[in-house]
Every structure is written in structure tokens, then in C-alpha cells.
Amino acid sequence: MDQKCALVTGAARGIGLATTDLFLEMGWRVAMIDRDGEELTKVAAERDNVQAIIRDVSNPQEVDAMVRDTLAFAGRIDALVNNAGVAEFGPVKDCTFDMWRRVMETNLDGVFLCTQACTDALKETQGAILNIASISGLRASTLRVAYGTSKAAVIQLTKQHAAELGEYNIRVNCVAPGPVKTKLSMAVHSPEIIAAYHDAIPLNRYGSERELAEVICFLCSEKASYVTGQIVAVDGGFDSTGVGLP
Numbered sequence: 001m002d003q004k005c006a007l008v009t010g011a012a013r014g015i016g017l018a019t020t021d022l023f024l025e026m027g028w029r030v031a032m033i034d035r036d037g038e039e040l041t042k043v044a045a046e047r048d049n050v051q052a053i054i055r056d057v058s059n060p061q062e063v064d065a066m067v068r069d070t071l072a073f074a075g076r077i078d079a080l081v082n083n084a085g086v087a088e089f090g091p092v093k094d095c096t097f098d099m100w101r102r103v104m105e106t107n108l109d110g111v112f113l114c115t116q117a118c119t120d121a122l123k124e125t126q127g128a129i130l131n132i133a134s135i136s137g138l139r140a141s142t143l144r145v146a147y148g149t150s151k152a153a154v155i156q157l158t159k160q161h162a163a164e165l166g167e168y169n170i171r172v173n174c175v176a177p178g179p180v181k182t183k184l185s186m187a188v189h190s191p192e193i194i195a196a197y198h199d200a201i202p203l204n205r206y207g208s209e210r211e212l213a214e215v216i217c218f219l220c221s222e223k224a225s226y227v228t229g230q231i232v233a234v235d236g237g238f239d240s241t242g243v244g245l246p
């Protein structure tokens with residue numbers, strides 16, 4: 001029970017899986033949450049010190065069950081990584097209400113619900129919350145009316161929670177990734193967007209899942225004990241340039 005435990009949502013692949021692996025290297029246990037049961041079960045079976053918990057972060061009852069399952073597994077929660085996300089791109093006129101809701105339910109409602117449900121456990125450990133937003137939440141560009149708005153709201157939620165939970169010594173920070181080649185991004189990045197990113201990013205490349213995980217785990221660790229309410233762009237310098245995207 002002395003071993004620290006991270007609860008990582010969207011852990012079956014991509015940035016969430018890389019974050020899981022880095023927590024394991026740090027000696028933590030990880031409650032791996034995902035609604036994709038097949039992929040989650042497979043990757044969890046390949047790792048020690050993890051528990052696969054098949055839940056949907058946009059459903060309040062499932063989120064409560066997710067916390068119960070995590071506490072049954074590890075007895076504590078030291079870090080909550082709100083990473084589960086979906087992306088759907090399209091012009092404003094083609095953004096149906098169903099599409100808008102799908103994006104908001106996971107990207108925004110999920111962060112709100114998981115944070116609320118984990119707060120009591122995090123008070124016990126004086127733990128940390130790390131939200132994953134996006135450079136699309138920092139900068140407006142075409143096609144991202146739902147996605148960008150959901151991520152801008154996650155940035156504000158980070159500041160709200162940091163202001164309110166500081167008195168319990170719970171730190172709340174946010175990482176805003178630039179582009180990383182994952183299933184999520186490759187489904188919505190056209191060849192035009194990929195080329196534009198390479199030109200617009202000072203480091204002239206996509207980031208890797210591991211480069212994101214390094215900053216996520218640092219902000220969840222004791223090394224960042226005086227950091228809260230911060231939005232850290234891990235984006236190869238993209239946000240510093242002001243260069244636009246298609």
C-alpha cells in the first residue's frame with residue numbers, strides 16, 4: 001500500500017500508454033482506464049503492476065465505479081491523468097450537434113467527472129491532477145470548432161480546480177500537446193495539415209508519445225511540488241510562433 005498509484009484514462013494506446021509505461025518505470029502502480037476493452041486487456045496483460053479497468057469517462061456511474069475499482073486495486077490514488085480524448089474535425093457548418101456532444105462528453109465532461117470523483121482520494125495523498133488539453137485549445141484554427149473549444153475549456157477547468165484544490169495541497173496542471181502521430185491524430189490530420197505542422201513547428205517534426213509522457217510524469221511527481229495551475233505546451237515551439245494552420 002506504500003507504492004504510489006496513478007490513474008490514467010485513455011491508457012490503452014497512444015500518449016496514455018506511454019504515460020503508463022513511464023509511471024511503471026518510476027516504480028508506481030497504474031490503474032489503466034479505457035472504454036476500448038479489447039485493446040486495454042491486451043496491453044495490460046503485457047505489463048506488471050497494472051489493473052485494466054474498462055470504463056467510459058463520460059458516464060458518471062462508470063466513473064464512480066472506476067474510482068472504486070482503483071481503490072480496490074491500489075488502496076490510494078496519487079495522480080489522476082485525464083488523458084482520454086476524442087477528435088472530430090470539420091467546418092463549423094458540418095459540425096452536427098451529435099458531433100459536438102461526442103467531443104464534449106469525453107474531452108470536457110470526462111475531465112470534470114473524473115476530477116470530482118477522485119478528489120476525496122487525492123486529498124488523502126495530497127496528490128496531483130494532470131489534464132491533457134491541446135495546442136488547439138490555445139490557438140484557434142479552422143476545422144476544430146468542437147475539439148478546440150473542448151480543449152480550451154479543459155485549460156480553464158485546470159485553473160478553476162487549481163484555485164479550489166490548492167488548500168488540500170492537490171496540484172492541478174495541464175499539458176497541451178502539439179501533434180503526435182497516434183490513432184487519434186492520424187484519423188483527422190490530412191496530408192495538408194501534416195505538411196503545415198512540419199513547416200510551422202520550429203523543431204520541424206511531430207512529437208513522440210514518450211516526449212509527452214516525460215512532462216506529464218514530471219508534473220505529477222514531487223519534483224514539481226510548487227507547480228500548480230500551469231498550462232505547459234509540449235509542442236516543439238509551435239505555440240510560440242503564431243504561425244497559422246489550415
Ligand code: NAD
Nearest residue numbers: 010012014015034035056057084085134179180182184185
Ligand atoms: P489515442 O486515440 O491514441 O488514445 C486515446 C484513448 O482514449 C483511446 O485508447 C480511447 O479508447 C480512449 N478513450 C476515448 N474516449 C474515451 C472515453 N469516453 N472513456 C474512456 N476511454 C476513452 O489518442 P492520443 O493521441 O494518445 O490522445 C491522448 C490525449 O492527447 C487526448 O486527450 C488528445 O485530445 C490529446 N492530444 C493528442 C494530440 C495528438 O496529436 N495525438 C495532440 C493534442 C492533444
